[in-house]
Amino acid sequence: MSANDTVQLNGYVGFDTITSQINRKLILRGFQFNVMVVGPSGTGKSTLINTLFSTHIMNSSGRDNIDEPIRQTTEISVISKVIQENKVQLRLNLIDTPGYCDQINNDKCWEPIIKYIRDQHALYLRRELTAHREKNIPDTRVHCCLFFIRPTGHNLRPIDISVLKRLSEVVNVVPVIAKSDSLTIDERLAFKQQIREDIAKHGIHLYPYDLEDMDESERSLNAAVRNIIPFAVVGSEKTVMVNGKPTRGRQNRWGIVDVENENHCEFVYLRNFLIRTHLQDLIEMTACVHYERFRTKQLLALKEQSSSQVPSTAGTNTNTLTLAQKEVTKQAQTAA
Amino acid sequence: MRRFQASVFSKKGFKLRIMAVGASGTGYRTFLNALCRKTIFEPEIDDPAKAHLPKPLEIKPYETEIVENGIHVVLTILDACNFGNGIDNSHCFDEILNYIEKQFDNVLVEESRIKRNARFIDTRVHALLYFIYPNGHTLSELDLVAMKRFSKRVNVIPVIGKADSMNETELASFKQAVMTCLNENEVEYYNFPYDVEEDDDSVVEENKYLQSLLPFAVAGSTEQREVNGKMEWVRDNSWGTVILGQSTLSDFTTLRTVLLHSHLHALKLYTQDVLYETYRTERFSEAPVPVVLPDEQGFIQPPILHSTVEHKDENINPKTKNLEVNAKPDSDVKAPSSIVEALPETNVLTDSAKAPLTSLN
Numbered sequence: 001m002s003a004n005d006t007v008q009l010n011g012y013v014g015f016d017t018i019t020s021q022i023n024r025k026l027i028l029r030g031f032q033f034n035v036m037v038v039g040p041s042g043t044g045k046s047t048l049i050n051t052l053f054s055t056h057i058m059n060s061s062g063r064d065n066i067d068e069p070i071r072q073t074t075e076i077s078v079i080s081k082v083i084q085e086n087k088v089q090l091r092l093n094l095i096d097t098p099g100y101c102d103q104i105n106n107d108k109c110w111e112p113i114i115k116y117i118r119d120q121h122a123l124y125l126r127r128e129l130t131a132h133r134e135k136n137i138p139d140t141r142v143h144c145c146l147f148f149i150r151p152t153g154h155n156l157r158p159i160d161i162s163v164l165k166r167l168s169e170v171v172n173v174v175p176v177i178a179k180s181d182s183l184t185i186d187e188r189l190a191f192k193q194q195i196r197e198d199i200a201k202h203g204i205h206l207y208p209y210d211l212e213d214m215d216e217s218e219r220s221l222n223a224a225v226r227n228i229i230p231f232a233v234v235g236s237e238k239t240v241m242v243n244g245k246p247t248r249g250r251q252n253r254w255g256i257v258d259v260e261n262e263n264h265c266e267f268v269y270l271r272n273f274l275i276r277t278h279l280q281d282l283i284e285m286t287a288c289v290h291y292e293r294f295r296t297k298q299l300l301a302l303k304e305q306s307s308s309q310v311p312s313t314a315g316t317n318t319n320t321l322t323l324a325q326k327e328v329t330k331q332a333q334t335a336a
Numbered sequence: 337m338r339r340f341q342a343s344v345f346s347k348k349g350f351k352l353r354i355m356a357v358g359a360s361g362t363g364y365r366t367f368l369n370a371l372c373r374k375t376i377f378e379p380e381i382d383d384p385a386k387a388h389l390p391k392p393l394e395i396k397p398y399e400t401e402i403v404e405n406g407i408h409v410v411l412t413i414l415d416a417c418n419f420g421n422g423i424d425n426s427h428c429f430d431e432i433l434n435y436i437e438k439q440f441d442n443v444l445v446e447e448s449r450i451k452r453n454a455r456f457i458d459t460r461v462h463a464l465l466y467f468i469y470p471n472g473h474t475l476s477e478l479d480l481v482a483m484k485r486f487s488k489r490v491n492v493i494p495v496i497g498k499a500d501s502m503n504e505t506e507l508a509s510f511k512q513a514v515m516t517c518l519n520e521n522e523v524e525y526y527n528f529p530y531d532v533e534e535d536d537d538s539v540v541e542e543n544k545y546l547q548s549l550l551p552f553a554v555a556g557s558t559e560q561r562e563v564n565g566k567m568e569w570v571r572d573n574s575w576g577t578v579i580l581g582q583s584t585l586s587d588f589t590t591l592r593t594v595l596l597h598s599h600l601h602a603l604k605l606y607t608q609d610v611l612y613e614t615y616r617t618e619r620f621s622e623a624p625v626p627v628v629l630p631d632e633q634g635f636i637q638p639p640i641l642h643s644t645v646e647h648k649d650e651n652i653n654p655k656t657k658n659l660e661v662n663a664k665p666d667s668d669v670k671a672p673s674s675i676v677e678a679l680p681e682t683n684v685l686t687d688s689a690k691a692p693l694t695s696l697n
Contacts, residue, residue: 042471062473070477104478105424150469151501152361155382158390159423182470182501184573197384252503255576263574 030082030089032139033279034120037094038113038167039148040101043178048146048235049094051248051259052271056237057081061098071099074112095142101159110163117142117170121294141291143282144207144274145171148178149230153191156198164204170290172207172282174274175199180232180265181250181257188232195230208278209285225273234265349401349408352600353459355490356413357432357482358467359420362497366556367467368413370569370580371592372400375558376413391418393431407596414461420478429485436461436489440615460612462603463526463595464490467497468551472506474513484523489611491526491603494518499553499586500571500578507553514551525550526606528599546594552587555580 037045046058058079079094095116100109120141127137145167149160156164167173175195180188199206206229208222234257240249242258250257259267274282358364365377376398398413414435419428439459446456466483468475486492494514499507518525527550530543557569557580571578580588595603 040471041476042469042473044472060473062471102476104481105426107424150361154360155384155387157360157421158388161388162423179501181573181575182498184571194382194384198387201384202388250503252500252576254500254578255573257575 027088029136030091031283032091032093033283034093034095034140034143036097036113036117036142036145036171037148038097038100038145038163039176039178040150041098043148043150044235045096045146045148045178047237048148048176048178048233050237051235051267052274053083053092055083057083057092058094058096061096071102073103074098074100074109076112076116093140106159109159110166113163114166114170117145117167118294121170121291122298124291125295125298139283141286142171143286145173147173147175149175149195151177151180151183151191151232153183153187155194161198161202161204164199165202168205170294172285172290173204174207174270175230176270177230177232179234181234181252183232192230192232207285208281209289211288221277225278228266228269228273231266231270231273233267233270234259235267349403349410350600351410351412351458352595352604353412353414353462354595355395355416355432355436355461355464356467357416357419357464357486358497359469359478360418362467362469363554363556364465364467364495364497365415366558367495367497367554367588368415368556369558370556370588371595372402372411372413373404374400376400377415379558390422393418393428395432395435402596409596409600411596420482425478429482433485433489436464436486437615440489440612441619443612444616444619460607461490462607464492465495466492467495468514470496470498470502470507470510472502472510474510475517480517480521480523483518483525484521487524487526489615491606491611492523493526493591494551495591496551496553498555500555502553511551511553526603528602529606542598546590549587549590552591554588554591555586556588 035049037049039045041062046060049058050056061077075098077096077098079096080091081094082089082091084090097113100113103109124137124139124141127133147160147164147167149156164173164175177183177188177191177195183191206226208225210219210222214222234250236248236250236257236259238248238250239246240251240256240258241247242249242256242261247261248259250259258264262268356364356368369375369377394417396415396417398415400411400413402409402411416432419425419432422428439461442459446452464486466479466486468479483492483494496507496510496514502510528543528546530540532540535543555571555578557571557578559570559572560567561570561572561577562568563570563577563579569580571580578586580586
């Protein structure tokens, strides 16, 4: 809004209540958040999710005994739960990827994951393009992907780099160092530095993104987050006593790791980042950046295809739309 | 006059060759540094630009001497670098197995000579420490297949690396899960065998105890600090300090004693008497008929071996992937000429091969 357009008011009008009107509507509707966890077996993915949301929602998908069959490929399993806090309802979709990186030959173990993400975009696009579309299209697009890195202390393995590259092109990726209590503070700092260098060298574009229309405070917040990435976390669902206060932690032979203590691990930073400051931004970025990129590509490809084909009739709206929907599904399947 | 000292009681110490196999991040190098009480493996500085490139598996030898408190061991550590670090790891096992079998082949050829080299260095691997990543669930497929294949040729001692990342209950259940997995899949790891009738009670007790400890849970450290008046290897964290040497807290000291002191000879004997002999029998019994019959010049061709063998020095060739590996020797392929040249004209195999001729056919 340019300076010439703004007018001074002579009395209180009251349109500033629009924010609370929107608020009320949104609270009634509820929010949807879709998180995917990607990482090798035993990195504490389920435990971290349960710690983040302070409740047991996800069961570990690790093989606990040898009777369970070894998974031959990455599977996708989705759990949907509703949690409520102060009248705000959040519908969570937790997408687990058991079998990722668990085989001897892990070539192309990322394909089912990329395919799932793309399928959600395709589904949303199809629903958007329907003539009679729903008032609120259910959003199953993956808003955030937590990528778990094993605390090796060396640099990223070739498979990590390969998968990170591919994932960061389709979804917001937040890298996390799992079970970081196995590293000392010095080792942790060196490891994080190493990972950051690896990520920079390979041109992996991680969340948060700086868009042009952001203001100073948002940019500085993003910069602060970038300094901490990757988050070195510890997860726990058990409660231990620290200084007489109950808190979530791990009781070890050598001491107690307090999950909420910033000196022990960066869980608090991750939680604040994911949920308290950037939750809405994650959802928005998925829609504005990743979904738009997908949509543009699909529709451009569609346009090229329909212009190269000889149109049989003048092309009514429904014809092009059904054609668009079919194209979108086909493209999504071949592109995945 | 100079006095010549008999080298019967090896002043140089007992020799032990162990191979360490583990994916990066299992902490095996740090453990080995702690085992030898000195820095053999420098911390790696990895080039970020090359992080995405697959690194081939290499077997690098490191020699060190450990002298302390009644232990005098000349230890050769064979580091299997980059095991399990690639995207496709299906070839990792072959490289290691080839190496182990090659050392057996060296001894096989040496034994077959009439005039043996007095200074022959036995390069057989006496133990393989397999480092398992503590993921808290059960053995991964890679670990299971690896240990199963290796245990046919070498004493495999399963070790859980970075054990300080788990607490007591988690460690106990993980150990149980690993052992169940190994036993159900009939993996013949080194389980401290004992004979109730022949061995002393104390030996039986000791071996039973060690069996119950398997797999050994260890952690390594690069720092020493004074704790309660003693210098200890420690890992300092903001919530506590891990002291490696305390045997109640980790199996580090036990494993160290087992390798360097109590079971050093047992491991070597088992390698010699059981593993090597099994290998030898297998090599001879799979040799095709032409090996037994003499060729036009009257030579009996020795069994087809993996590579050219020099009878002088240790020949550790890390890049074994250049060699053609034949599980079954091709009947048309003759032994490499250098083997035939190295052997004297009358081959000792002539006599021994004649006798079981009927049984082989």
